[in-house]
Amino acid sequence: MKFIKKIIEKIKNRRLKKKKFSYISLIIKDKNYIKKKVMEEAYEFCNESKKNFSKKKFVNEFCDLLFHSLLLFDTHKVSFSLVKKEMNNRFKKKPV
Numbered sequence: 302m303k304f305i306k307k308i309i310e311k312i313k314n315r316r317l318k319k320k321k322f323s324y325i326s327l328i329i330k331d332k333n334y335i336k337k338k339v340m341e342e343a344y345e346f347c348n349e350s351k352k353n354f355s356k357k358k359f360v361n362e363f364c365d366l367l368f369h370s371l372l373l374f375d376t377h378k379v380s381f382s383l384v385k386k387e388m389n390n391r392f393k394k395k396p397v
Contacts, residue, residue: 305381308368312375325372332376339373342366 315325328334346362349355374381 302385305367305371308371309375309381312372316375329372329376332373335369335373335376338369339366342369 319326342365
């Protein structure tokens with residue numbers, strides 16, 4: 302999942318080298334805002350599956366949810382590798 306690593310690196314980079322007009326740099330300061338965004342995106346993702354289903358919108362909402370979830374991981378200083386490890390434990394497969 303190289304794309305997740307790239308997103309995580311981008312988030313870390315923005316946290317360390319704040320850019321004035323970067324969305325990540327702006328919201329990473331406010332953990333409560335990020336939590337609200339994760340809840341909002343989770344709702345939109347689930348809601349999209351009930352409407353007149355559109356694969357494109359469904360995937361877009363999941364991407365929003367994943368992105369904001371990764372931001373929340375970063376603000377709590379939790380490595381996403383713990384998710385990978387837990388998923389491997391749950392499915393008892395070779396590492397993902």
